[in-house]
Amino acid sequence: MFFGQYEHNIDAKGRLTIPASFREQAPEGIYLTEGFDSNLIAYPKQHFEQIANNLSELSITDPETRALRRLIFSNAAMLTYDTAGRILIPAFLRATGQINDTCMIIGVGDSFEIWSVELWSLEAKSHNDPQKNSNRWAAINISARGN
Amino acid sequence: MFFGQYEHNIDAKGRLTIPASFREQAPEGIYLTEGFDSNLIAYPKQHFEQIANNLSELSITDPETRALRRLIFSNAAMLTYDTAGRILIPAFLRATGQINDTCMIIGVGDSFEIWSVELWSLEAKSHNDPQKNSNRWAAINISARGN
DNA sequence: CAAATAGTGTCAAAGAGTGTCAGAAAGTGT
DNA sequence: ACACTTTCTGACACTCTTTGACACTATTTG
Numbered sequence: 381m382f383f384g385q386y387e388h389n390i391d392a393k394g395r396l397t398i399p400a401s402f403r404e405q406a407p408e409g410i411y412l413t414e415g416f417d418s419n420l421i422a423y424p425k426q427h428f429e430q431i432a433n434n435l436s437e438l439s440i441t442d443p444e445t446r447a448l449r450r451l452i453f454s455n456a457a458m459l460t461y462d463t464a465g466r467i468l469i470p471a472f473l474r475a476t477g478q479i480n481d482t483c484m485i486i487g488v489g490d491s492f493e494i495w496s497v498e499l500w501s502l503e504a505k506s507h508n509d510p511q512k513n514s515n516r517w518a519a520i521n522i523s524a525r526g527n
Numbered sequence: 528m529f530f531g532q533y534e535h536n537i538d539a540k541g542r543l544t545i546p547a548s549f550r551e552q553a554p555e556g557i558y559l560t561e562g563f564d565s566n567l568i569a570y571p572k573q574h575f576e577q578i579a580n581n582l583s584e585l586s587i588t589d590p591e592t593r594a595l596r597r598l599i600f601s602n603a604a605m606l607t608y609d610t611a612g613r614i615l616i617p618a619f620l621r622a623t624g625q626i627n628d629t630c631m632i633i634g635v636g637d638s639f640e641i642w643s644v645e646l647w648s649l650e651a652k653s654h655n656d657p658q659k660n661s662n663r664w665a666a667i668n669i670s671a672r673g674n
Numbered sequence: 675c676a677a678a679t680a681g682t683g684t685c686a687a688a689g690a691g692t693g694t695c696a697g698a699a700a701g702t703g704t
Numbered sequence: 705a706c707a708c709t710t711t712c713t714g715a716c717a718c719t720c721t722t723t724g725a726c727a728c729t730a731t732t733t734g
Contacts (some may be wrong), residue, residue, distance in 0.1 A: 383620070386601065416587075541690090570687095685725090689722080699710105702707105
C-alpha cells in the first residue's frame with residue numbers, strides 16, 4: 381500500500397528520487413502513465429499488467445475504449461531505478477504533468493501519483509470542502525457496513 | 528476500546544510515545560490520518576484496512592473515487608512502534624494537526640485521536656459546556672437496548 | 675565525423691529517521 | 705510508608721535517504 385505525501389526535487393536531467401518505502405513495494409520498477417487530472421500515475425509492474433489485461437479484453441469496436449487504450453498505453457513508460465533510487469521521467473510526461481524542479485509524490489493505495497506542486501495544492505484544497513467530503517465518506521461507509 | 532486522555536511530549540525528531548495501554552490494543556501498529564477538526568485519527572491496523580479494501584473496489588474512472596482515494600491515502604501513514612513504544616509522526620501530519628512539542632492523546636472508542644494542546648482545550652471547553660449539553664445530543668440514541 | 679544533447683554512474687554532504695540507554699516520574703503491591 | 709515495577713522522556717550515537725555536483729557514456733543531429 382502506498383501512503384502519504386512527499387515533496388521531492390527533480391535534477392537538471394529530469395531524474396526523481398522515489399521514496400525508499402515506495403521502492404520497496406515496487407522493487408522491479410514502475411509503469412508511469414498520464415493521469416486524468418494533469419498528473420502522472422505510477423503503478424507497480426504487476427499491477428499495471430493487470431490493468432493492461434483488463435483493457436485488452438474490452439472491445440475495440442467502442443470508440444471510447446479505443447481512446448482510453450490510446451491514452452493509457454501511448455503515454456506509458458516502464459521505468460527502473462538507478463543506483464541512487466531515481467527514475468528518469470521522460471520529457472513528454474514531464475510536460476503533461478507540468479513538472480519542473482519540485483514535485484509532490486502522493487500515495488493512493490495500490491499506486492502513487494506525481495503532481496506539480498501547484499496543481500497538487502489546488503487538488504488538496506478541493507479536498508477541504510466539508511459538504512463534498514461528507515458525501516464521499518458516506519459512499520464508503522455504506523459499503524463498509526453493507527455486505 | 529480506547530479510553531481516557533494523556534498529555535505526552537514529542538521529541539526533537541517528531542516521535543511520540545503511545546500510551547502502553549493503547550499499544551496493547553493495537554499491537555501491530557496504527558494507521559494515522561487527518562481528522563475533521565484539525566486533529567489526527569489513529570486506527571488499529573484492521574479497522575483501516577477494511578476501509579482501504581472498500582476503496583480498492585471502486586473504479587478510478589470516476590472522479591469522485593479519485594478524490595476520495597487521494598483524500599484518504601495521501602493523508603495517511605502506517606506507523607509501527609520503536610523499541611521504546613514510540614511512533615514517528617510524519618512532518619505533513621504534524622503540520623495539519625498543528626502539533627509541536629506537546630500533544631493530547633484522546634481515546635474515542637474504536638480509535639484514538641491526537642490533538643495539539645491548544646486545539647484540544649478549545650474542543651474540551653465546547654463539549655463540556657453543561658448549558659449546551661443538556662439538549663445537544665437529544666436526537667442521538669445511545670441506549671444499550673435501542674436499535 | 676564532430677558537436678550537441680540526453681541519459682547514467684558515482685560520490686560526498688546534509689538532513690531525516692532509528693536504536694539504545696539511563697534517569698525521572700508514575701503507578702502498583704505489600 | 706516503603707520497595708518494586710512499569711512507563712515515559714531526553715540525550716546521544718548511529719544509520720539511512722535524499723540531493724547536488726561532477727564525470728562519463730550513448731544517442732541524435734547537422
